[in-house]
Amino acid sequence: xxxxxxxxxxxxxxxxxxxxxxxxxxxxxxxxxxxxxxxxxxxxxxxxxxxxxxxxxxxxxxxxxxxxxxxxxxxxxxxxxxxxxxxxxxxxxxxxxxxxxxxxxxxxxxxxxxxxxxxxxxxxxxxxxxxxxxxxxxxxxxxxxxxxxxxxxxxxxxxxxxxxxxxxxxxxxxxxxxxxxxxxxxxxxxxxxxxxxxxxxxxxxxxxxxxxxxxxxxxxxxxxxxxxxxxxxxxxxxxxxxxxxxxxxxxxxxxxxxxxxxxxxxxxxxxxxxxxxxxxxxxxxxxxxxxxxxxxxxxxxxxxxxxxxxxxxxxxxxxxxxxxxxxxxxxxxxxxxxxxxxxxxxxxxxxxxxxxxxxxxxxxxxxxxxxxxxxxxxxxxxxxxxxxxxxxxxxxxxxxxxxxxx
Numbered sequence: 235x236x237x238x239x240x241x242x243x244x245x246x247x248x249x250x251x252x253x254x255x256x257x258x259x260x261x262x263x264x265x266x267x268x269x270x271x272x273x274x275x276x277x278x279x280x281x282x283x284x285x286x287x288x289x290x291x292x293x294x295x296x297x298x299x300x301x302x303x304x305x306x307x308x309x310x311x312x313x314x315x316x317x318x319x320x321x322x323x324x325x326x327x328x329x330x331x332x333x334x335x336x337x338x339x340x341x342x343x344x345x346x347x348x349x350x351x352x353x354x355x356x357x358x359x360x361x362x363x364x365x366x367x368x369x370x371x372x373x374x375x376x377x378x379x380x381x382x383x384x385x386x387x388x389x390x391x392x393x394x395x396x397x398x399x400x401x402x403x404x405x406x407x408x409x410x411x412x413x414x415x416x417x418x419x420x421x422x423x424x425x426x427x428x429x430x431x432x433x434x435x436x437x438x439x440x441x442x443x444x445x446x447x448x449x450x451x452x453x454x455x456x457x458x459x460x461x462x463x464x465x466x467x468x469x470x471x472x473x474x475x476x477x478x479x480x481x482x483x484x485x486x487x488x489x490x491x492x493x494x495x496x497x498x499x500x501x502x503x504x505x506x507x508x509x510x511x512x513x514x515x516x517x518x519x520x521x522x523x524x525x526x527x528x529x530x531x532x533x534x535x536x537x538x539x540x541x542x543x544x545x546x547x548x549x550x551x552x553x554x555x556x557x558x559x560x561x562x563x564x565x566x567x568x569x570x571x572x573x574x575x576x577x578x579x580x581x582x583x584x585x586x587x588x589x590x591x592x593x594x595x596x597x598x599x600x601x602x603x604x605x606x607x608x609x610x611x612x613x614x615x616x617x618x619x620x621x622x623x624x625x626x627x628x629x630x631x632x633x634x635x636x637x638x639x640x
Contacts, residue, residue, distance in 0.1 A: 344640060347397060347638060348397045348638055349396055351393060351636075352391065352392075356389045356630055361384045361386045365449040366378050366382045366433060367428050369427075371442050383449065385418050388416070388418065392412070392413055396411060404466055407465075411460055412458065413458055415456045415457070418451075418452070418454070432493070436554050445498050452490075452491070454489070454491075462483075466478065478519070484515045488510070489607065489608045492506065492507045492508075511548070516572070518543070523538070532587065536581060537581075539577060541574065546572075549566065552615045573603065575601070576603075578598070582595060589639060594635045598633045601627075601628045610622045
């Protein structure tokens with residue numbers, strides 16, 4: 235039905251051109267001139283899965299010759315108020331599609347795509363102080379004599395992977411899986427007669443007789459997320475586009491910390507282990523946009539941001555074990571919370587001439603609010619309140635992404 239309508243409109247336009255050529259003067263150009271001519275008044279473009287659309291184009295200068303070839307250059311300027319849809323539109327509504335490729339290179343409609351993304355992130359506001367050198371332990375006048383030993387997570391690799399499906403001329407559904415893990419192993423030593431103050435142990439379980447000149451700590455953060463988003467374009471032109479999205483996110487964040495203090499006999503080594511697990515799910519919404527920088531080479535700047543509200547539960551645990559005395563402390567708590575998450579990313583992207591390949595790189599910041607972090611949980615156990623506060627955990631770093639469309 236839509237193809238028939240499109241052919242009917244094309245026939246009417248053709249008959250109109252023939253009629254005007256019959257009554258035109260000899261000075262007017264023929265409709266069948268040798269020079270290639272593109273219609274700048276009406277554009278008929280078939281799109282799937284949406285029906286054929288009739289779009290009225292505006293006569294504006296062509297942005298660049300990225301799609302032109304010497305064998306068939308454009309004879310007239312060409313653009314559209316809004317580039318054609320299909321899955322290419324997201325960023326399928328792409329400024330490049332304002333200048334479609336020449337007839338010798340057919341236009342491809344994309345309905346499906348896959349992507350992979352490398353992450354190199356740094357968790358922050360999660361450092362755990364576990365020991366400090368002192369000139370005595372538990373005796374009057376003892377003071378710190380060295381820097382505090384901290385289990386400080388550094389930059390670690392991760393990845394995101396997913397796919398998208400077109401559900402309309404200017405919309406798509408995106409599924410994304412994210413995995414990130416940071417592992418930190420650290421140790422500290424001091425020379426006798428100085429000793430280490432075990433900052434992570436429960437107060438009252440050690441005294442001045444507990445002497446240790448070394449300590450070790452291990453700290454892991456493991457983050458996994460699944461995002462399902464429906465994304466659509468709000469506005470576009472031949473130089474930029476922006477759109478919005480809505481969906482849901484599931485997240486699981488595990489924080490594992492352990493420290494060991496090899497106290498001299500008869501006290502024996504003592505270790506402390508904590509775990510804080512959060513699982514939550516909730517709605518999310520976001521904005522995304524791109525703007526041309528160098529159209530001739532397909533380079534543009536992009537930015538995107540989103541907010542998620544995860545409704546979930548924390549289940550932190552704390553356990554302290556001595557080699558001879560066995561389990562000295564063993565406690566846990568379950569806390570229901572809503573965790574807001576804000577994500578922001580900014581960078582540069584390159585698209586191939588037919589938009590089959592998109593490569594981007596940028597800087598990412600993710601902030602998790604109302605969190606129970608490992609240092610906050612240890613403090614709550616040590617001061618006897620067992621009510622961990624509300625902390626903010628952040629991740630920031632570099633991201634590089636490759637996307638292929640079919």
